[in-house]
Amino acid sequence: MNWTWFHRLGSPPHVYGFAERWAPWFGGAAALAIVVALYGGLILAPADYQQKDAFRMVYVHAPSAWLSLMAYSTMAVAAAVGLIWRMKVAHSAAAACAPIGAWFTVAALGTGMLWGKPMWGTYWVWDPRLTSELLLLFLYIGYMGLRAAIEDPQKADKASAVFAIVGVVNVPIIKFSVNWWNSLHQEATVMRMGKPTMNGDMLWPLMLMFLGFTLYFATVVLIRLRAELLRRERSASWVREAVA
Amino acid sequence: MSEFFAMDGYGVYLWPSFALGIGVIVLNVILALRSLAAAKLEARRRLQVQS
Amino acid sequence: MRSGASTVARLVVERDLRLAFRKPSQLLQPLLFFMIVATLFPLTLTPELSRLRDAAPGVLWIGALLSSVLALEFLFRDDAQDGTLEQFALSGQSLTWMLFAKTCTHWLLSGLPLALSAPVAALALGVPATALGSMVASLALGSFALSLLGAISAGLTLGARRGGVLLSLLTLPLSVPVLVFGADATQRAIAGAAIAPPMYMLGAIAVLGVTLAPLAAAAAVRIGLE
Numbered sequence: 001m002n003w004t005w006f007h008r009l010g011s012p013p014h015v016y017g018f019a020e021r022w023a024p025w026f027g028g029a030a031a032l033a034i035v036v037a038l039y040g041g042l043i044l045a046p047a048d049y050q051q052k053d054a055f056r057m058v059y060v061h062a063p064s065a066w067l068s069l070m071a072y073s074t075m076a077v078a079a080a081v082g083l084i085w086r087m088k089v090a091h092s093a094a095a096a097c098a099p100i101g102a103w104f105t106v107a108a109l110g111t112g113m114l115w116g117k118p119m120w121g122t123y124w125v126w127d128p129r130l131t132s133e134l135l136l137l138f139l140y141i142g143y144m145g146l147r148a149a150i151e152d153p154q155k156a157d158k159a160s161a162v163f164a165i166v167g168v169v170n171v172p173i174i175k176f177s178v179n180w181w182n183s184l185h186q187e188a189t190v191m192r193m194g195k196p197t198m199n200g201d202m203l204w205p206l207m208l209m210f211l212g213f214t215l216y217f218a219t220v221v222l223i224r225l226r227a228e229l230l231r232r233e234r235s236a237s238w239v240r241e242a243v244a
Numbered sequence: 245m246s247e248f249f250a251m252d253g254y255g256v257y258l259w260p261s262f263a264l265g266i267g268v269i270v271l272n273v274i275l276a277l278r279s280l281a282a283a284k285l286e287a288r289r290r291l292q293v294q295s
Numbered sequence: 296m297r298s299g300a301s302t303v304a305r306l307v308v309e310r311d312l313r314l315a316f317r318k319p320s321q322l323l324q325p326l327l328f329f330m331i332v333a334t335l336f337p338l339t340l341t342p343e344l345s346r347l348r349d350a351a352p353g354v355l356w357i358g359a360l361l362s363s364v365l366a367l368e369f370l371f372r373d374d375a376q377d378g379t380l381e382q383f384a385l386s387g388q389s390l391t392w393m394l395f396a397k398t399c400t401h402w403l404l405s406g407l408p409l410a411l412s413a414p415v416a417a418l419a420l421g422v423p424a425t426a427l428g429s430m431v432a433s434l435a436l437g438s439f440a441l442s443l444l445g446a447i448s449a450g451l452t453l454g455a456r457r458g459g460v461l462l463s464l465l466t467l468p469l470s471v472p473v474l475v476f477g478a479d480a481t482q483r484a485i486a487g488a489a490i491a492p493p494m495y496m497l498g499a500i501a502v503l504g505v506t507l508a509p510l511a512a513a514a515a516v517r518i519g520l521e
Contacts, residue, residue, distance in 0.1 A: 026272075034269075038262075043248075053251040057258055060265035083514075100272050107268040114261040118254055138468040145464060149455035158518040159451050163465065166447055166511055170469050173500070177472035180496075184479060216269060223276040227283035240291055243284045 010087045012229045013238035020242075023222040026215050030086045033212030040205030048202070054118050059206060061111040063213040064104045065129070068136060070217060071101025075143075076168035079161035092228035093155035094164060095147065102140035108133050128182040133176050138165045153232065303388050307396040314373070325366040325405050326412060332358040333416035344421035351420040352481035353431070354439070356474050358416070359409055363438055364463045366405035367445040370397065371516070375453050381520055390516065395509035398446045406438025422485055425429035429484035436497045439479035444469055450515030472500055477497050 008014045041059035048055035075097035082090030112130050113123045124130070146163055150156035198206070233239050251258050315322060326422040337347055347354075374380045374397075413434050414427045422430065448465040452458035457471050480493040 008258065042262075047252065050256065054254040054258065056251070057261045060262050064265060064268070103268050107265055110264045111261045114257045114264070118257050135468050135471060138464070142461075142465045142468065145461055146451060146455065149452070149457065149461050151456075152454070155454055155518055155521060159454070159515060162447070162511055162515050162518065163451055166469070170472075171505070173472045173503075177475040177496075181475045181479070192290055202479070220272050220276045223273075223280055227276070227280040230280075230283040230287045233287075234290070239287050243287045243291070 009091055010085070011091075012089055012233055012236070013209055013242070015089050016226055016229050016238070016242055019222040019226050023219050026222065027219040030212050030215035033208055033215060037205045037208035037212055040208065041202075045202045045205055046199075048198075051119065054115065055202075057111060058113040059209050060104065061108060061115055062206065063209045065108040065133060066210055067213045067217055068101050068105040068133065070110050070214065071097045071104065072136065072140070072164075072171065073102065073168060074217075074221075074227060077163045079164040083161045083165075084156060088157075088232050091161065092227055092232060093221065094161060095157070095228045096224035098140060098144050098147075099224070100217065100220050102137060105133055105137040105140060109137065126182070128175075128178045131182075132178050135174055135178070136171070139171070144166070166239065300392055301391070303393060304396040306394050308400045311397060311400040313358035315369075315400075321369050322404055322408070322445045325362040325485075326408055328365055329358045329362040329413075330416060331411055332361060333420065337420070346421075348421035348485060348507075349388055351422050351485065352478040353419060354420055355413060355417060355422075356383070356478045356480060357465075359413070359438060359477075360441065360467070360470055360474060363406060363441045363445060364408055365465055366401070367442075367462060367466070368459065369447045370401050370442075370446060370449050371453060380516060384517055384520055386400075390513040391509045393476055394446060394450075394512045394516065395505070396508065398442050398512070401446075402439050402442040406442050407435060410434035410438055422481075425487070426481070429490045430481050432483070433477050433480035433490065433494060433497065435499055436494065439499065440473045440504050441470055443501070443508040444473070446512040447515055450512045450519060453516065453519035465483075467504045473497065476500070 037059065041056055045056070047053050075094045078090045078094035078097065081087060082094060109130065112127075112133065116125050116127070116130075117123050143160055143163055147156045147160045150159055230239060230243070249255050249259070319396060332373065336350065340350060341347065371380060374383075384390050386393075410431050413431060417427060417430055418424070445462075445466050448462050448469075451465065452462045455461055476493040476496040480497065481491045482491045
């Protein structure tokens with residue numbers, strides 16, 4: 001098994017170069033996918049039988065929620081890799097994921113509220129998925145707060161890595177307990193922010209949106225990753241060339 | 245056309261919703277690029293101090 | 296190793312108990328806090344016991360959680376300041392095991408007393424006497440899980456500025472499962488229903504905590520001591 005690719009992943013200049021070269025391509029692909037998906041979702045897709053045109057909010061709400069979860073898992077995996085193999089690049093990647101994930105948790109909550117008002121009559125409902133998203137936001141803020149509170153960058157990397165891993169183990173347990181709590185109260189079971197049953201015309205724009213958001217996530221991570229790598233390299237010679 | 249914007253009456257929720265999504269998308273790109281620019285500036289300064 | 300481990304644990308526990316009883320006020324403060332919180336709720340809600348009863352599980356468990364977070368301050372702080380934690384880490388003994396012993400002692404000094412004195416607050420909130428036994432059991436188990444979980448955040452915030460508030464911000468979201476199952480158990484006890492389902496969940500969380508939390512706490516402490 002040729003492990004060269006793995007060792008290259010640990011080399012900051014190599015990863016920096018990769019990020020610099022590929023970010024625009026990922027960005028272009030993301031923009032294309034999102035625009036096409038928007039056209040498909042807003043114009044081509046037929047209105048839902050129950051929710052009418054309101055269902056179209058799924059095209060922004062569901063991908064946002066998906067991105068918020070994907071960012072957290074990526075962050076936790078990167079953190080674990082950083083702790084186990086002591087890779088600065090991995091810690092940099094984890095740090096890069098956090099602000100993006102947090103913002104998309106906000107987007108998921110906001111779009112969820114705007115979807116909830118016409119559907120349930122109030123801006124906020126203690127629906128299990130919205131509640132879990134809110135708790136995820138708190139975990140993101142805790143992660144970023146912990147990083148900010150520790151002076152030494154290496155300690156900050158490692159401590160926040162432990163927190164990210166503890167968090168990712170907890171997230172399924174938290175979701176399970178929130179679902180448990182929600183099912184205890186009869187009225188609440190009706191209020192589930194479910195996706196409407198979708199036929200093909202409604203589904204492909206959603207899948208394309210998920211793809212677009214994923215490509216977008218990669219783009220922004222590749223930008224932030226470069227910033228994080230630069231911050232962690234004190235006097236390495238490759239930095240000279242990179243910032244000239 | 246105005247039917248499209250009304251979206252069966254749900255437009256008042258739908259369009260702000262998409263605006264929020266697009267807004268967060270654009271914002272994160274801007275924030276990321278600013279972070280990169282600041283990091284490059286810091287690195288240049290550090291290199292100057294050393295040499 | 297086996298006899299060595301139990302000796303180490305015994306020494307850690309004895310030391311912590313001895314030091315704790317030199318400063319009894321440190322033990323009473325979290326309890327007092329819990330009582331005050333339990334008093335504040337009726338003042339902000341209603342004096343009617345029948346209505347307080349509905350809110351009782353929430354009041355008791357949030358009070359217990361906040362009190363537990365406050366009590367976490369004295370888990371590692373003194374030992375970190377006087378260099379004992381560093382000695383533990385360098386001793387060649389298992390830091391994980393020593394921290395587990397510390398956490399258990401901490402629970403004996405904070406969580407368990409809280410669970411045992413909770414009936415006073417519970418009765419004042421309209422909880423029927425029949426529910427008290429189950430409530431104490433759930434609080435005892437839940438506070439044990441909270442102590443285990445809290446040890447991780449306490450370890451992580453050792454090297455942080457203004458660690459106190461950050462400690463709460465880190466611990467609170469992670470305690471949601473304990474809160475949900477604990478409050479459910481108390482709610483069921485009040486209603487006279489079987490408390491087994493949520494208690495099993497609490498038990499499962501406690502077991503998971505016992506196996507994983509001391510490891511994470513030891514990792515966190517080592518990072519902080521570097």
